[in-house]
Amino acid sequence: MSENYVSNGDNQLVVFKLGREDYGVSILQVQEIKRMLEIARVPHSPNYVKGVVNLRGNVLPVIDLKKRLGLAPGECTDDTRVIIVKVADIVVGIIVDAVSEVTSIDAGSIEPPQTIVNGVNAQYLSGVGKHDDRLLILLNLEAIVGIDLESGKIAN
Amino acid sequence: MDVNQYMGMFLEESREHLQALNRCLLDLENEPENLSLLDEIFRSAHTIKGMSATMGFTLVAELTHEMENVLDLLRKEQLKANEAILDILFQCVDTLEQLVEAIASEEEVSLDIKPLVGKLVQIAKGGPLPVEAKQVAVDKTEPLTSELQIDDTEAKAIQAANNQGLRAYEVQVALREGCLLKSARAYMVRNALEELGDVFKSVPSAEELEKENFGLTFSAIVLTDAEPQNLENCVMSISEVEAVTVLAMSEVGVSEEVKKTDVSDKTASAPEKATKQASDSAQPATDKKLKSGQSVRVDIDKLDSLLNLVGELVINKTRLEQIGLSHRLTDLVETIEQMDRVTTDLQSVVMKVRMVPVGQVFNRFPRMVRDLSRELNKEVNLIIQGEETELDRTVIDEIGDPLVHLLRNSIDHGVEHPADRQAKGKNPVGDIRLIARHEGNNVLIMVEDDGAGINPDIIKAKAVEKGLITQAEADKMDNAEAVRLVFLPGFSTAQTVTDVSGRGVGMDAVKTKIEALGGMVDVETKVNEGSKFKIKLPLTLAIIQALLVEVCKEIYAIPLGSIDSTINIKPSEIKTIQDQEVILLRGQIIPIVRLAKKLGAEELEGDNKEELFVVIVHMGEQKAGVIVDTLIGQQEIVIKSLGKLLAGIKVLAGATILGNGQVALILDVGTLMQ
Numbered sequence: 083m084s085e086n087y088v089s090n091g092d093n094q095l096v097v098f099k100l101g102r103e104d105y106g107v108s109i110l111q112v113q114e115i116k117r118m119l120e121i122a123r124v125p126h127s128p129n130y131v132k133g134v135v136n137l138r139g140n141v142l143p144v145i146d147l148k149k150r151l152g153l154a155p156g157e158c159t160d161d162t163r164v165i166i167v168k169v170a171d172i173v174v175g176i177i178v179d180a181v182s183e184v185t186s187i188d189a190g191s192i193e194p195p196q197t198i199v200n201g202v203n204a205q206y207l208s209g210v211g212k213h214d215d216r217l218l219i220l221l222n223l224e225a226i227v228g229i230d231l232e233s234g235k236i237a238n
Numbered sequence: 239m240d241v242n243q244y245m246g247m248f249l250e251e252s253r254e255h256l257q258a259l260n261r262c263l264l265d266l267e268n269e270p271e272n273l274s275l276l277d278e279i280f281r282s283a284h285t286i287k288g289m290s291a292t293m294g295f296t297l298v299a300e301l302t303h304e305m306e307n308v309l310d311l312l313r314k315e316q317l318k319a320n321e322a323i324l325d326i327l328f329q330c331v332d333t334l335e336q337l338v339e340a341i342a343s344e345e346e347v348s349l350d351i352k353p354l355v356g357k358l359v360q361i362a363k364g365g366p367l368p369v370e371a372k373q374v375a376v377d378k379t380e381p382l383t384s385e386l387q388i389d390d391t392e393a394k395a396i397q398a399a400n401n402q403g404l405r406a407y408e409v410q411v412a413l414r415e416g417c418l419l420k421s422a423r424a425y426m427v428r429n430a431l432e433e434l435g436d437v438f439k440s441v442p443s444a445e446e447l448e449k450e451n452f453g454l455t456f457s458a459i460v461l462t463d464a465e466p467q468n469l470e471n472c473v474m475s476i477s478e479v480e481a482v483t484v485l486a487m488s489e490v491g492v493s494e495e496v497k498k499t500d501v502s503d504k505t506a507s508a509p510e511k512a513t514k515q516a517s518d519s520a521q522p523a524t525d526k527k528l529k530s531g532q533s534v535r536v537d538i539d540k541l542d543s544l545l546n547l548v549g550e551l552v553i554n555k556t557r558l559e560q561i562g563l564s565h566r567l568t569d570l571v572e573t574i575e576q577m578d579r580v581t582t583d584l585q586s587v588v589m590k591v592r593m594v595p596v597g598q599v600f601n602r603f604p605r606m607v608r609d610l611s612r613e614l615n616k617e618v619n620l621i622i623q624g625e626e627t628e629l630d631r632t633v634i635d636e637i638g639d640p641l642v643h644l645l646r647n648s649i650d651h652g653v654e655h656p657a658d659r660q661a662k663g664k665n666p667v668g669d670i671r672l673i674a675r676h677e678g679n680n681v682l683i684m685v686e687d688d689g690a691g692i693n694p695d696i697i698k699a700k701a702v703e704k705g706l707i708t709q710a711e712a713d714k715m716d717n718a719e720a721v722r723l724v725f726l727p728g729f730s731t732a733q734t735v736t737d738v739s740g741r742g743v744g745m746d747a748v749k750t751k752i753e754a755l756g757g758m759v760d761v762e763t764k765v766n767e768g769s770k771f772k773i774k775l776p777l778t779l780a781i782i783q784a785l786l787v788e789v790c791k792e793i794y795a796i797p798l799g800s801i802d803s804t805i806n807i808k809p810s811e812i813k814t815i816q817d818q819e820v821i822l823l824r825g826q827i828i829p830i831v832r833l834a835k836k837l838g839a840e841e842l843e844g845d846n847k848e849e850l851f852v853v854i855v856h857m858g859e860q861k862a863g864v865i866v867d868t869l870i871g872q873q874e875i876v877i878k879s880l881g882k883l884l885a886g887i888k889v890l891a892g893a894t895i896l897g898n899g900q901v902a903l904i905l906d907v908g909t910l911m912q
Contacts, residue, residue: 120899120900120901122792122893122900122901122902122903123792123839124880124884124887124890124903125836125837125838125839125887125889125890125903126837126838126887126888126889126890127884127887131883131884133901134880134884134893134901134903135901136895136899136900136901138546138550139545139546139548139878139895140878141878141879141880141881141893141895141901142881143880143881143883143884171882172881172882172883173881174881174883227883228883
């Protein structure tokens with residue numbers, strides 16, 4: 083693993099599992115990784131927003147990533163984590179089944195996503211990477227959070 | 239001596255004293271005879287002088303020194319405060335402010351204070367009353383009896399003090415041979431004595447003492463209720479003091495006591511002076527601030543980190559609680575409960591600490607209004623209400639400039655000249671009200687005047703003239719819309735006010751700034767009656783009282799300001815009128831809102847309840863009854879924004895974090911009622 087520890091932050095990813103597949107997000111967008119928190123439901127919120135949590139006095143929305151990506155829902159286990167990410171100016175948490183590792187990926191190994199990968203719509207993906215015989219599906223957090231890069235936010 | 243470590247303190251305290259000076263001078267304008275005000279002013283100037291001399295800022299020290307001389311004459315009533323003198327004093331305060339700010343920004347100080355100093359010296363010399371307070375340096379070495387000359391005024395003051403139970407003592411101080419810093423020692427003695435009473439006169443005069451124009455001895459007359467022994471001990475505790483003699487001065491030179499007719503005036507003001515001294519002997523010169531009580535200055539960053547740490551503490555405590563419960567460790571759970579109480583209190587206190595009363599911004603306005611109204615020849619009465627209303631610190635910093643602009647507008651364009659006002663049958667003095675209050679989840683700040691109002695037709699014409707709108711659009715507008723044209727960029731006022739100093743001219747700048755804070759600004763006006771500018775600011779970090787309710791195991795908060803009352807009803811009391819559920823309350827028909835349904839919450843049981851809890855809310859004139867499962871209680875909550883992602887949800891006004899770390903959502907009553 084140590085040979086993968088490259089100092090170039092642009093290519094470092096946090097790898098996590100949804101179901102049985104591996105996904106990755108750029109480490110530059112990740113603030114912290116927490117165990118499952120108590121989530122308060124928010125009425126009339128988009129269906130992929132599970133609710134809000136209290137993080138050190140800040141109220142943050144939490145997105146159910148599987149629901150957002152249209153994947154089959156699953157159970158909450160001891161491995162379930164909430165990754166707190168910051169996209170544009172917005173801080174949200176995303177629920178994942180498990181966090182595996184932090185790794186680097188070669189820019190050359192990344193391919194643009196096809197229309198549908200694993201049942202996930204390409205608009206939410208920023209690419210697919212080959213890493214150690216595995217396929218890492220790289221996520222486009224802006225699209226997942228729903229930010230229109232011009233206005234700031236579009237509610238679904 | 240390294241003065242840099244004291245720089246922060248010097249700046250903060252100087253600014254505070256300058257603010258106090260401003261405030262007191264303004265009050266003095268209305269009450270020129272108020273001796274206690276003069277005392278306060280003197281003390282502030284004196285303190286600034288002391289601080290600046292210690293720090294080596296000679297310009298400030300010199301200016302305050304000259305001010306002190308004039309102020310001393312004023313408070314001894316050897317000089318009467320008139321407009322000219324007050325103006326000079328105001329100018330001095332302004333100059334001092336400039337000097338202090340220059341020091342703060344470490345700029346080269348290029349201000350010439352000679353003209354002001356000259357004026358002050360002239361005033362000091364030209365005192366109309368015959369007695370000259372300053373005396374020539376006396377170089378005695380062994381004064382043991384009181385040989386001091388007391389003039390009439392001073393004698394009267396002593397008499398008056400005696401009547402109040404204070405006594406006058408002459409304190410003779412001899413410094414040690416070879417004492418190097420005589421003036422500093424004399425200053426320290428004077429300070430020490432001031433803590434016990436009022437140093438009313440010194441021989442040689444304060445000025446001579448400072449210039450070291452004396453031998454090794456000097457005297458001071460102190461009015462105090464302390465024992466002579468205390469005075470003696472107090473002075474002896476200062477180093478390089480060789481000897482102290484305290485002589486009572488009960489009946490010195492009080493021959494022509496009751497000659498003038500304004501003695502009653504003197505005795506009336508003396509009690510004020512006396513009580514001031516009495517309270518001062520207990521607490522050295524404290525400024526009266528908005529809130530009485532002591533305070534400590536804290537760095538904002540420290541507060542922020544404190545807040546964060548407390549937040550994390552609460553989270554960890556909650557986790558401990560869960561562990562305790564899941565492993566059934568009763569001891570742990572009990573201990574955690576105790577901890578809970580403490581952390582809850584800690585959290586609420588820390589969150590309140592960031593809130594700042596809006597009066598902090600308001601307190602510089604009276605001076606500004608006074609200056610501006612003088613400049614424009616208008617008479618304005620500024621009324622400030624609601625200065626205790628609290629806002630988050632960041633908002634406070636930003637709201638100052640827009641308010642300044644609105645106030646300027648009111649004085650410049652709103653309030654008419656006194657002659658015009660009288661012609662209209664109005665009071666020649668215009669009223670400008672600055673009001674702050676909480677309303678629902680917002681803070682409302684209003685700038686209201688009873689002046690000329692804004693004429694929609696004139697505005698329309700000007701807007702068309704500047705090409706901001708077309709004539710056709712202008713014709714279609716109603717008056718309310720027309721008046722709002724003033725907020726358009728490019729719509730500047732006809733006569734520019736002097737001294738805009740880069741703050742950004744125009745109502746457009748005001749609107750932009752307020753919207754950047756997440757608020758809104760609007761205007762209501764009536765020609766010849768006046769205008770009202772309303773600023774609404776959301777409370778991103780403000781505290782309100784709320785009622786916590788439970789609906790389907792979820793906790794929600796309803797702002798108390800929107801609540802009328804809470805009642806219990808039986809399900810049978812709910813009637814239906816045209817598909818809308820209502821109840822009859824005290825003869826009024828009130829529509830019912832089932833909160834569970836409105837919020838899409840899963841109802842756990844059916845309507846098997848015998849009793850329903852209903853919260854009667856109101857928005858303006860309309861009322862509604864909101865059905866909840868249980869009422870938890872009233873609590874102060876801190877409003878947190880839901881963030882950009884969820885900001886669009888109409889029924890929610892925000893979120894709050896309860897003492898146990900849980901998130902509760904705050905309901906927007908207006909939307910609920912629709």
